[in-house]
Amino acid sequence: NAGVTQTPKFQVLKTGQSMTLQCAQDMNHEYMSWYRQDPGMGLRLIHYSVGAGITDQGEVPNGYNVSRSTTEDFPLRLLSAAPSQTSVYFCASSSYRGQPKAFFGQGTRLTVV
Amino acid sequence: AQKITQTQPGMFVQEKEAVTLDCTYDTSDQSYGLFWYKQPSSGEMIFLIYQGSYDEQNATEGRYSLNFQKARKSANLVISASQLGDSAMYFCAMRGETSGSRLTFGEGTQLTVNP
Numbered sequence: 008n009a010g011v012t013q014t015p016k017f018q019v020l021k022t023g024q025s026m027t028l029q030c031a032q033d034m035n036h037e038y039m040s041w042y043r044q045d046p047g048m049g050l051r052l053i054h055y056s057v058g059a060g061i062t063d064q065g066e067v068p069n070g071y072n073v074s075r076s077t078t079e080d081f082p083l084r085l086l087s088a089a090p091s092q093t094s095v096y097f098c099a100s101s102s103y104r105g106q107p108k109a110f111f112g113q114g115t116r117l118t119v120v
Numbered sequence: 121a122q123k124i125t126q127t128q129p130g131m132f133v134q135e136k137e138a139v140t141l142d143c144t145y146d147t148s149d150q151s152y153g154l155f156w157y158k159q160p161s162s163g164e165m166i167f168l169i170y171q172g173s174y175d176e177q178n179a180t181e182g183r184y185s186l187n188f189q190k191a192r193k194s195a196n197l198v199i200s201a202s203q204l205g206d207s208a209m210y211f212c213a214m215r216g217e218t219s220g221s222r223l224t225f226g227e228g229t230q231l232t233v234n235p
Contacts, residue, residue, distance in 0.1 A: 037221075038220070038221030040221065040222065040223070042223075042225075047129075047227060048227060049124075049211060049225035049226055049227045049228055050211070050213075050223070050225040051225070052222055052223070052224075055221060055222055057220060057221065065222065095163065097165060099165075099223070101221050103221070106170075107153050107155075107170055107172075107215075108155060108167045108170055109155075109167070109221070109223060110167075111157075111164065111165035113163070113164050114163050114164065114165075116163075
């Protein structure tokens with residue numbers, strides 16, 4: 008079972024560069040989310056989606072874009088990277104049916120210099 | 121709005137002893153779920169246990185149990201017979217009927233198991 012797959016695992020960007028973090032799940036989950044984890048702050052929600060074609064902002068959406076063209080994929084785009092976006096990023100998926108738990112990807116450690 | 125509070129930044133326990141990690145929550149939702157996740161030094165998020173707000177019994181999963189006290193809005197994680205591999209960061213999280221799939225996390229507790 009692949010579960011939730013995130014790529015890349017590590018990335019270094021220069022200030023002002025753009026990039027896309029990829030997230031794919033093979034469990035046919037309706038819900039997908041992106042979180043960032045910073046020291047001492049737990050995980051905070053960036054953007055989320057309740058189904059293909061539907062996205063919404065979370066707690067810290069500035070500087071990030073998302074789209075959900077398919078059930079499986081939920082990429083996160085950094086438009087113009089800033090040092091404040093240095094963080095660990097997690098993608099998660101879950102379903103309103105069956106088990107309520109969220110399945111997480113392995114995370115992407117992003118450093119913006 | 122939902123809020124999770126974990127007041128223990130760090131905890132220490134001797135191997136084979138039990139330990140309780142505290143979690144309090146705040147929500148105006150009548151229906152909600154509480155989760156505990158483990159994050160070892162390798163970084164992945166591992167689901168441990170879930171408690172629904174209408175569940176009459178406390179959840180248990182192997183050595184993990186959730187001490188759910190609804191009136192006090194607490195959802196403490198109890199780890200029995202600690203093992204060295206339990207050393208990790210532990211996060212309490214919740215989602216409610218008004219938040220859908222969105223999880224709110226606490227700041228975490230770093231647990232160290234000493235031999």
